Amino acid sequence: MPITLSAMTPGFAAEVGDIDLAQPLSPADEQAIRAAFTEYGVLIFTAQNLTVQQHLDFAKIFGPLERSVASIMPGQALRVREEIADIANLTPDGKVWDKDNRLRQFQLGNRLWHTDSSFKQPTGYTSMLYCRSVAPVGGHTEFADLRAAYDGLDAATLDKIDGLIAEHSLLYSRERLGFTDFSEPERIAFAPLARPLVRTLADSGRRSLYLASHIGRIRGMDDSAAQTLLAQLIAHATERRFTYLHRWRVGDLVLWDNRCTMHRGTPFDDTRFARDMQRATTSDRPDVFAHELAAAGQVA
Numbered sequence: 001m002p003i004t005l006s007a008m009t010p011g012f013a014a015e016v017g018d019i020d021l022a023q024p025l026s027p028a029d030e031q032a033i034r035a036a037f038t039e040y041g042v043l044i045f046t047a048q049n050l051t052v053q054q055h056l057d058f059a060k061i062f063g064p065l066e067r068s069v070a071s072i073m074p075g076q077a078l079r080v081r082e083e084i085a086d087i088a089n090l091t092p093d094g095k096v097w098d099k100d101n102r103l104r105q106f107q108l109g110n111r112l113w114h115t116d117s118s119f120k121q122p123t124g125y126t127s128m129l130y131c132r133s134v135a136p137v138g139g140h141t142e143f144a145d146l147r148a149a150y151d152g153l154d155a156a157t158l159d160k161i162d163g164l165i166a167e168h169s170l171l172y173s174r175e176r177l178g179f180t181d182f183s184e185p186e187r188i189a190f191a192p193l194a195r196p197l198v199r200t201l202a203d204s205g206r207r208s209l210y211l212a213s214h215i216g217r218i219r220g221m222d223d224s225a226a227q228t229l230l231a232q233l234i235a236h237a238t239e240r241r242f243t244y245l246h247r248w249r250v251g252d253l254v255l256w257d258n259r260c261t262m263h264r265g266t267p268f269d270d271t272r273f274a275r276d277m278q279r280a281t282t283s284d285r286p287d288v289f290a291h292e293l294a295a296a297g298q299v300a
Helices: 027-040 052-060 102-111 146-151 155-161 170-176 184-189 223-237 290-295
Strands: 004-009 012-017 042-045 084-086 124-133 141-145 165-168 193-196 198-200 207-209 215-218 243-246 253-257 261-265 276-283
Touching: 004 027, 012 027, 012 141, 012 243, 027 042, 042 243, 052 084, 052 124, 052 276, 102 170, 102 261, 141 146, 146 207, 146 223, 155 223, 170 215, 193 290, 215 223, 253 261
Parallel strands: 012 042
Antiparallel strands: 004 012, 042 253, 084 276, 124 253, 124 276, 141 243, 141 261, 165 193, 165 215, 198 207
16 A cells, blocks of 8 residues: 655645554655655654664665764763664663753753754754653654745845855854853864755755754854844744644654754653653765855865
8 A cells, every 4th residue: 555645734744654664665665755755854654663773774764874962972871772862851771860961951952943963974864753752741843844944035035145154063052052061072073064054955956944053153254143144044944834843642753854954842841751752863965065065165
C-alpha cells in the first residue's frame, strides 16, 4: 500500500500514514518520502515503535550521521549512543536532572529559534526526533517555514539581504541565555563559520532564508545593525502564518529539513517531569555553500 499524506498546513508539515519505519523501506516508499520531504519540509510519522538502531537505519537514508554535540564536551557522560542527540532531561542513570545540571543549562538554548547544526562543518541536512516519553504539560515543538518566509518578504528587504554572509556558532546562541562556561576545546570546536543568509535548495530550486539563534555576526555590517536585522527576520519568519506547532505523542517521529526550517522547544517543568526525546541528524554536502561564499568573496 502506498504511503498517505495529510497536510497540517498548506505546503508545510504533513503527517505520513501507512508506513512502519521499523521495517526496511521499499524503493517506492523511499522515493515518496523524499518527494514529501522536499514539498513539506516537516514530516510526522505517528505510532512508530523503534529501537535506536532502527531509528539510525532510517536516518542513514538521508546521508551520513552526525555525532552529538555532547559527545565532544569534556567529561560529559552519555546516556545514549554518540550518533544520537539526547534531547531528554535525564541523567545517564535515568533520573530527571536538577536545576544546576550543566547540560540542562546548555540545552535551554533549544528553546530559542534555531537550525540544527548550522554551526557545524558540514551543516545539518535532516533531523529526525523520536518521542519515547512526554511531559504532561508543555514540551511541544514549533517549526517555521523559511521558504515561505522568504517568499513573504518585501522587495526592499530581499534586495538588502541578497548576498549577505552570517557567522554561526553554538557559542553565540548559548551566550544569549547567559551561558558562557565553555571549555577551551569547546570554544575551538564551536568557532564561528560563515553561512549565507539566503540559500537556494538544490532539490526544489526554491529560495529560503537560513536563520538561527546561532548567528552572532553578519560580515560587513555593524554588529548593532546586524542584530536588528536578524531580530526582524526571525520575527517575520516565525509569524503564525509560517509556523506549525507539534504536540508530541509517544511513538511520534518527526523529520525536518534543516536547510529551510527553524524550530524551538516550548517550555515545560524539566526538573519535575521526564521527557525522553532522541534525535538523529544527517549532514549536508561539505561544499553546499561554496557558490554563495565565492559570490560574496568570502570563505568559511
